[in-house]
Amino acid sequence: MKEVCSTTEDACATAAGECSEGKTSCPTDALPCPVDMAAECWKASFMRAMCDVQTEMLKARIKKEWGPQMEKVADAVFETGGTVWQSWVSIAKAKCDLRDRIAEIWTQKGK
Secondary structure, eight states: OOOTTOOHHHHHHHHTTOOSTTOSOOOGGGOOOHHHHHHHHHHHHHHHHHHHHHHHHHHHHHHHHHHHHHHHHHHHHHHHHHHHHHHHHHHHHHHHHHHHHHHHHHHSSOO
C-alpha cells in the first residue's frame, strides 16, 4: 500500500502503468486506460494537497506555541555550529601551513 503523503509524481507514475519487478517495458496490452490514469493522478494530487494543508496548519500552531523557545534553540545551534565551523577552518589552515612548510624544507637545495 502506498503511503498517503507520497509525491504526486510517484502516484502518477504508478497510475501510468509503471512496470513492476524492474522490467523496463510493458506489453502493449497491459497499458492502462488514460481516463483511469488521469483519475488516479487527480486523487493523488488531492491527497498531496491535503497533507500540505495539514502541515501548514501544524507549522502555524507550533510557531505560535513554541516559537520563542525554538528561536532560542535555533540561536544556540547557530552559535555552536559557527564555533565548530571556525575550529575546523583553523585546523584546515594549520594543516595547510604545515604542508607548505614541509614542501619548502624539501625543496630547498642543500640547506
